Amino acid sequence: MGNAKFYYFPIPDARTLVTIDMGEQLGELFSEYQYDVAESISRGGRRYLSHGLQREFVTIQRDRMLLGEDLAMKLESMQNHLDRGGYVSFCADSDKAYIHPFLNTPQQNSLSQLLGSNPFKDVTGANIPTVGDYITIQTNSPTSIIEKKKINTVDGSFSSSTGGSLTVSPRMTYTYPERAFARYYRFWPTLRRAASDIGQNIITNEGGRLFSLNVRLYLDTHTLFNFHSGFDGIDRSPNFKPSDVPAASGGTNPFSTIGGVEEFGPEFMQRQRIQQFKDIG
Numbered sequence: 001m002g003n004a005k006f007y008y009f010p011i012p013d014a015r016t017l018v019t020i021d022m023g024e025q026l027g028e029l030f031s032e033y034q035y036d037v038a039e040s041i042s043r044g045g046r047r048y049l050s051h052g053l054q055r056e057f058v059t060i061q062r063d064r065m066l067l068g069e070d071l072a073m074k075l076e077s078m079q080n081h082l083d084r085g086g087y088v089s090f091c092a093d094s095d096k097a098y099i100h101p102f103l104n105t106p107q108q109n110s111l112s113q114l115l116g117s118n119p120f121k122d123v124t125g126a127n128i129p130t131v132g133d134y135i136t137i138q139t140n141s142p143t144s145i146i147e148k149k150k151i152n153t154v155d156g157s158f159s160s161s162t163g164g165s166l167t168v169s170p171r172m173t174y175t176y177p178e179r180a181f182a183r184y185y186r187f188w189p190t191l192r193r194a195a196s197d198i199g200q201n202i203i204t205n206e207g208g209r210l211f212s213l214n215v216r217l218y219l220d221t222h223t224l225f226n227f228h229s230g231f232d233g234i235d236r237s238p239n240f241k242p243s244d245v246p247a248a249s250g251g252t253n254p255f256s257t258i259g260g261v262e263e264f265g266p267e268f269m270q271r272q273r274i275q276q277f278k279d280i281g
Contacts (some may be wrong), residue, residue, distance in 0.1 A: 020071070026061065029092055035052075035053075053141055069211055075203055079215075087191055088217070089187075089191065090188050093184070098121075100182050107172065108174055110171060111167045112167050125160075127160065134149070134184070135149055136182070154166045181225075
């Protein structure tokens, strides 16, 4: 079992990877989810529920760190990076810091899954899934389909560079309509600090001798899915096409067309401006 570690490329230069080894396991680690939800009830009693942004917040704590002030200074430098908007990767067990994109579309009740190359292998190392590991499977927000599984078998040819196939236990709970990642359940590759927490010290001490860490970060799934090797075909701009977007990602395209030109699109707006000039003239 590896130590807890942070990884990040300090901004604004970001030319060199910085790895912070905690030198031990964590004292406390837990996560919770924040949902932006709007609800309305019709006169007939029907509920309408709309899910917006979903974020996972992770609390990382280690009281009286073994490496003391030397480690505290490194973590304080990392805090400056976070407070200026940067992100970090973190794994509670550095030997299991891996994440792989799904190459197949996971189906409900399926066992075997095909995964691609680990986009963070140059950051965390060539770690691969092993039998008995727990993994988190998730899509991007706002679909936010999330489930945890245990790895049952791993193909002998599996590697961090090419991926491979594995089976999970129990069977998949959900069918995934878009891109998904599988990662070690205590590895978060793109953690940022919420604006409400910026400026609060993540390091405290007792008498200047015993140093403790307490930091709360959220998983930035937008940044994370920029590392996905696949494309789900969904254009999330206001004028997306085609119209058969999955309901979980916005439903049917509400924008109509006028004379073959997409309403509110660039061509439509250009015609409107030309018409305005003609009217003035």
